[in-house]
Amino acid sequence: MATLPGGALSGGAACVSLKGMIDVSSISPKSDNSNGADADLVARLQAGDELAFEQLVREHGPRMLAVARRLLPQEQDAQDAVQDAFLSAFRSIDRFQEKSKLATWLHQIVVNAALMKLRRRSRRPEKPLEDFTPAFHQDGRPATTPSRWAVSFDTAVADRETREVVRRGVAQLPDDYRAVLVLRDLEGYSTKETAELLQISDANVKTRLHRARHALRTLLDPYMNGAAS
Amino acid sequence: MKCRECFQFIIDYVENDLTAEVRTTFEQHLADCQPCLDYLESYRLSIKIGQQVCCNTESEALEEMPSALIALILAAKKKSE
Numbered sequence: 001m002a003t004l005p006g007g008a009l010s011g012g013a014a015c016v017s018l019k020g021m022i023d024v025s026s027i028s029p030k031s032d033n034s035n036g037a038d039a040d041l042v043a044r045l046q047a048g049d050e051l052a053f054e055q056l057v058r059e060h061g062p063r064m065l066a067v068a069r070r071l072l073p074q075e076q077d078a079q080d081a082v083q084d085a086f087l088s089a090f091r092s093i094d095r096f097q098e099k100s101k102l103a104t105w106l107h108q109i110v111v112n113a114a115l116m117k118l119r120r121r122s123r124r125p126e127k128p129l130e131d132f133t134p135a136f137h138q139d140g141r142p143a144t145t146p147s148r149w150a151v152s153f154d155t156a157v158a159d160r161e162t163r164e165v166v167r168r169g170v171a172q173l174p175d176d177y178r179a180v181l182v183l184r185d186l187e188g189y190s191t192k193e194t195a196e197l198l199q200i201s202d203a204n205v206k207t208r209l210h211r212a213r214h215a216l217r218t219l220l221d222p223y224m225n226g227a228a229s
Numbered sequence: 230m231k232c233r234e235c236f237q238f239i240i241d242y243v244e245n246d247l248t249a250e251v252r253t254t255f256e257q258h259l260a261d262c263q264p265c266l267d268y269l270e271s272y273r274l275s276i277k278i279g280q281q282v283c284c285n286t287e288s289e290a291l292e293e294m295p296s297a298l299i300a301l302i303l304a305a306k307k308k309s310e
Contacts (some may be wrong), residue, residue, distance in 0.1 A: 140231025
């Protein structure tokens, strides 16, 4: 059982045991009304139906792999995390509560597995994010004046090069910053849940998130101003 | 409020975590400072773009799992039993 500073987890946040096991006992997904289709599959899984497990992997695997890839840019790491997550889910399926949605439960398990992988892997030398922090003059004015972006949201997301810049930019963020950005902005966890998952303070989550968002904005700037081609 | 402080408060403004007093001061600065207003808009837009580009759940659901990974998971499950 994981013990995190601050006591029990709240909301949908799960945790990674300090011993390195994925702890799914504390995962209590937010309940919703779309669990009807899960009931049959869960019943078969709990009865030990082999085909049900394969169905689970085929149906939920793609989304879980996408989540793992966002947290772990190395494909092998992402696939390993998905494998670990499915094995954890299989071991814990008897504890699955029907009020929960299977996809939400699996999502939290794969997030846990990916974060554990992130902690275990040897850390690469990271580029300091100060490079992306805006410079200011002594009097508090910005050294470079930001300008209004010329490119619209719709144009940006439709542009292949811009999409690639975003994906590459997120992947290239230092691990600590990428994890916060992915959990908070992409996976929908609250600041408190993100802090619990990463075992850092709420204030630290905000600091990293602010810098990561700013880094992403800086990378997008030339494309959104039409300066890049 | 200076632009430097405005930058520091942006995340709390976007997250609606500023006190009423600081929020008012922040918004007064924005009203008088077009560069900070432009920066705030681009900050918000980059979050939205990131979400749209990195998190397209419809395409994720349709994407296939590598068959080798499926085989590995099924084999690992068998081995773990």
